[in-house]
Amino acid sequence: MAARQVLVVGAGIGGLALAAGLTSDARVSVLEKAGGLRESGGALTLFPNGVAALDAFGIDVAGTGVPVSAMRMHRHDGTPLMTIDFAEMARRTGYPVRNILRRDLLRVLADHVPASVVEFDAGVTGVMATEGSATAVLSDGTSREADLVVGADGTSSVVRRSMVSAQPARTSGWMTVQSVITGLRQGIVSDRSGASFVGHAGFCGIMPLGPNETMVWFDVRVPPQGWRTVDPWWLREMFGDYASSVRDILERVETVDHFEHRTHDVPDRWGRGPTTLLGDAAHAVPPTAGQGANQALDDAWTMREALRGDGDVVRAVRRYESHRVPRVRRMSQVAGAERPNQVPGRATGFVMRHVPARAAGAGHTALVRKWSSVLSGSLP
Ligand SMILES: Cc1cc2nc3c(=O)[nH]c(=O)nc-3n(C[C@H](O)[C@H](O)[C@H](O)COP(=O)(O)OP(=O)(O)OC[C@H]3O[C@@H](n4cnc5c(N)ncnc54)[C@H](O)[C@@H]3O)c2cc1C
Numbered sequence: 001m002a003a004r005q006v007l008v009v010g011a012g013i014g015g016l017a018l019a020a021g022l023t024s025d026a027r028v029s030v031l032e033k034a035g036g037l038r039e040s041g042g043a044l045t046l047f048p049n050g051v052a053a054l055d056a057f058g059i060d061v062a063g064t065g066v067p068v069s070a071m072r073m074h075r076h077d078g079t080p081l082m083t084i085d086f087a088e089m090a091r092r093t094g095y096p097v098r099n100i101l102r103r104d105l106l107r108v109l110a111d112h113v114p115a116s117v118v119e120f121d122a123g124v125t126g127v128m129a130t131e132g133s134a135t136a137v138l139s140d141g142t143s144r145e146a147d148l149v150v151g152a153d154g155t156s157s158v159v160r161r162s163m164v165s166a167q168p169a170r171t172s173g174w175m176t177v178q179s180v181i182t183g184l185r186q187g188i189v190s191d192r193s194g195a196s197f198v199g200h201a202g203f204c205g206i207m208p209l210g211p212n213e214t215m216v217w218f219d220v221r222v223p224p225q226g227w228r229t230v231d232p233w234w235l236r237e238m239f240g241d242y243a244s245s246v247r248d249i250l251e252r253v254e255t256v257d258h259f260e261h262r263t264h265d266v267p268d269r270w271g272r273g274p275t276t277l278l279g280d281a282a283h284a285v286p287p288t289a290g291q292g293a294n295q296a297l298d299d300a301w302t303m304r305e306a307l308r309g310d311g312d313v314v315r316a317v318r319r320y321e322s323h324r325v326p327r328v329r330r331m332s333q334v335a336g337a338e339r340p341n342q343v344p345g346r347a348t349g350f351v352m353r354h355v356p357a358r359a360a361g362a363g364h365t366a367l368v369r370k371w372s373s374v375l376s377g378s379l380p
């Protein structure tokens with residue numbers, strides 16, 4: 001394995017994690033089209049599968065973000081629906097649930113990759129493959145050959161387009177609008193637990209992010225006049241009859257980030273010859289299940305294990321794909337069927353209210369295990 005040259009396209013969360021995981025086994029290069037790390041975006045929730053993958057790579061995120069012990073779900077007016085005990089997920093898996101700024105996760109990952117490995121301003125425009133090697137063509141006309149090319153280049157992946165399908169990811173008509181609030185936290189969200197509210201206008205989530213920071217996000221339909229038009233005033237109007245916790249926090253929102261939801265069909269094969277995909281390039285999903293980053297990390301772990309277990313690169317990456325496809329498809333079905341404004345009916349609401357928080361945590365653990373390779377313990 002020491003002689004293998006692995007070319008990773010994209011220095012996002014999945015690409016950097018894979019580079020960090022492979023540096024002791026292979027010669028890795030990462031090509032990133034931007035001039036530096038793309039640090040925008042809000043916070044992400046790392047579930048036990050993401051934390052387990054990072055742990056296996058020797059990456060400790062304990063000093064970044066905050067552990068979260070529960071999520072309290074409500075109807076739009078504040079009527080409680082159900083609490084998911086995230087601490088139960090930690091008890092069952094050995095790994096916590098953690099909220100972390102996307103920017104901070106990228107920086108932690110980059111700290112585990114030698115600086116010389118990542119090349120910025122290196123956009124890839126196409127990939128070619130034979131059985132023995134693969135070549136990435138860059139926007140400056142140069143090309144790089146490697147034993148393996150991994151497309152970790154996100155939802156609009158060039159590697160996917162070159163090697164798998166020209167079909168772009170579908171937009172779902174929904175988007176996330178988010179903001180990080182600095183200042184005193186009050187009301188329903190504590191230092192360790194978050195809250196969510198579902199109603200006709202959409203979904204509102206509020207999560208602690210640090211001692212003095214709170215993340216708030218809204219899953220709403222993209223308005224006819226376009227996603228760029230959504231601003232704090234629009235949100236205040238739309239969510240004007242939600243619980244006071246939502247209205248209070250909206251008063252403090254000054255700027256917002258937009259994030260349009262996209263979904264890929266998950267193909268059976270993610271590449272030809274010594275090429276494959278990882279993360280959003282293979283399986284973009286709306287953030288509804290909170291699995292975008294976690295699945296990219298799960299992919300990175302699985303690929304490393306597959307490459308370690310097989311001297312034949314092409315066979316190893318096909319095994320990696322076979323291991324991931326069924327798990328990713330299960331996750332994609334749940335996340336892709338998003339209806340952020342679906343309010344549980346009276347009967348469902350009654351049942352939800354009577355589910356103990358620990359049982360809900362156990363149920364969520366079972367779900368995440370079904371989507372995860374690293375938590376299943378089975379090697380590809
Ligand atoms: C700027 C940005 C903001 C985001 N904000 C949020 C958010 O707020 N909430 C959320 O849930 N998810 C967000 N995401 C998505 C989330 O990071 C991913 O779902 C998840 O981390 C999976 O990561 P990934 O590595 O597959 O893709 P990404 O983290 O998207 O990384 C892909 C990387 O590939 C690079 N790239 C793309 N095309 C090329 C090319 N042709 N050549 C070379 N490099 C290329 C991109 O510049 C990017 O750095 C954001 C992604 C980005 C890029």
